[in-house]
């Protein structure tokens with residue numbers, strides 16, 4: 353009788369996924385749908401800011417990398433805990449710079465970065481239709497200027513955000529399947 357070795361050496365634990373990209377590219381929209389689709393816990397990067405950062409942002413003062421460090425460590429800790437407790441998880445985080453992603457990986461080496469990529473015009477158009485948030489065009493410019501795409505040694509994939517959210521979820525699942533053999 354032949355032994356089945358199907359997926360035997362692939363990781364069978366639920367994935368820890370960071371949905372990254374510039375402001376308004378669609379991180380929250382996709383990450384929520386993906387977490388639902390895969391039955392994973394969901395978190396938003398914005399919810400991990402220490403009180404000092406919230407005070408700064410409320411006063412309209414931009415955060416610097418020193419401010420971002422404890423925030424990124426907290427997001428990394430959440431991902432690390434999701435690995436340790438075996439639940440997996442999906443978190444939104446712009447994670448624009450390599451060094452920010454390095455901080456997340458330090459706490460969660462297996463994190464998979466799903467970079468949502470879209471052109472300036474498309475994102476600006478979507479943002480102009482979003483209610484409840486205001487994003488000046490100049491701020492979007494600075495996001496693109498800061499963006500450091502994934503390097504070849506970083507675990508992750510790029511997803512162009514042209515298609516509908518429902519299509520993107522299925523594309524994301526397909527991208528994750530080779531690294532997580534038991535995804536539905």
Ligand SMILES: Nc1ncnc2c1ncn2[C@@H]1O[C@H](COP(=O)(O)OP(=O)(O)OP(=O)(O)O)[C@@H](O)[C@H]1O
Nearest residue numbers: 374375376377378379380381478481482515516517
């Ligand atoms: N694939 C898509 N097709 C069409 N519209 C989309 C798509 N994804 C997101 N949107 C719309 O684009 C806008 C921005 O999306 P969303 O709020 O998810 O972006 P975000 O990256 O989380 O933004 P932020 O960085 O401000 O948190 C929303 O109005 C959303 O409904």
Ligand SMILES: [Mg+2]
Nearest residue numbers: 379380381444
């Ligand atoms: Mg969001």
